[in-house]
Amino acid sequence: MCFYEIYFSPTGGTKKVADAIAAGIDGDIRKIDLIKSPQEMEKIVFTKEDLCLVAVPSYGGRVPGVVVEQLKQVKGNGAKVILAAVFGNRHIDDTLLELSDTLKAAGFVCVAGIEAVAEHSLVRRFGAGRPDAEDVKELTEFGKKILSALDNGTCKTEPSLPGSHAYKIYNGVAIKPEVNEKCSQCGACALECPANAIPKENPGSTNKERCISCMHCVSICPNHAREFSKALVLETEKRIEAACAGRKENKLYL
Ligand SMILES: Cc1cc2nc3c(=O)[nH]c(=O)nc-3n(C[C@H](O)[C@H](O)[C@H](O)COP(=O)(O)O)c2cc1C
Numbered sequence: 001m002c003f004y005e006i007y008f009s010p011t012g013g014t015k016k017v018a019d020a021i022a023a024g025i026d027g028d029i030r031k032i033d034l035i036k037s038p039q040e041m042e043k044i045v046f047t048k049e050d051l052c053l054v055a056v057p058s059y060g061g062r063v064p065g066v067v068v069e070q071l072k073q074v075k076g077n078g079a080k081v082i083l084a085a086v087f088g089n090r091h092i093d094d095t096l097l098e099l100s101d102t103l104k105a106a107g108f109v110c111v112a113g114i115e116a117v118a119e120h121s122l123v124r125r126f127g128a129g130r131p132d133a134e135d136v137k138e139l140t141e142f143g144k145k146i147l148s149a150l151d152n153g154t155c156k157t158e159p160s161l162p163g164s165h166a167y168k169i170y171n172g173v174a175i176k177p178e179v180n181e182k183c184s185q186c187g188a189c190a191l192e193c194p195a196n197a198i199p200k201e202n203p204g205s206t207n208k209e210r211c212i213s214c215m216h217c218v219s220i221c222p223n224h225a226r227e228f229s230k231a232l233v234l235e236t237e238k239r240i241e242a243a244c245a246g247r248k249e250n251k252l253y254l
Helices: 013-022 065-072 095-105 133-151 188-192 216-220 230-240
Strands: 003-007 029-033 051-057 080-087 109-117 251-253
Touching: 003 013, 013 051, 013 080, 013 109, 013 133, 051 095, 065 095, 080 095, 080 133, 095 109, 109 133, 133 251, 188 216
Parallel strands: 003 029, 003 051, 051 080, 080 109
Antiparallel strands: 109 251
16 A cells, blocks of 8 residues: 655645644655646556545635646546645635545545644734644544544545535635745746746746735745735735634544
8 A cells, every 4th residue: 555645735734734644644655745746646556555645725615726627637546535625714615525526536535534724824823823733633643543444444435524516616816926126036936836827937927817826936935035915915814804713623524
């Protein structure tokens, strides 16, 4: 059996969650970063014996569209998959269900789902500091529980997941990073933008139609040269403040 830890993590929160879950699963781990190596997963010949963990952030209660397109290119060949939807302390809405539908259509068999909180990548004070030590412990326990259910044959192949198949409509947000005077045109952002929204020949610009507001360019820019409108973030913060209040729980669907 091979264990694959697969994640799309523009600002690092989803990867932290995936690492914590994977810590509860024995064996060698092959990590696949869907941003740094977007084609790696589709080249793998998965088998029924394999176990994958696929972790994605929730955007507007959905799987980011670019990830859905990537996963459609993959052949699961009956490999088992643990799903993880990571959210910024508001809600995952239909993310787990959409991830499950997408991976099932690609030939994977879903064995468990997890929803987990990480810092909100647009409004960092929501879910600040999460996943924290308590979360990491709990998520590792989730990993152990899933593994033991697989080992003793009590794992369901279609766990009941939250959400509606009439997925929530999500049309993106207006927050689009742009360069400031510190940009050295090094092109690091253009190389890794998961939406191909930054032209390699002109990394100083942003294609706002393509940009998915994932904030990856902001988080990796060595010169801190990518910025976004503070006024728009404040507007978002006010709009979702009530929904993001309180400490939200991590949940395991097994
Ligand atoms: C465009 C966008 C939309 C988001 N929508 C939601 C949402 O609907 N619900 C929520 O709780 N968090 C939402 N978040 C927060 C992310 O799901 C959360 O911060 C996640 O951990 C980001 O993953 P990353 O750190 O791996 O980039 C959104 C973030 C972005 C950038």
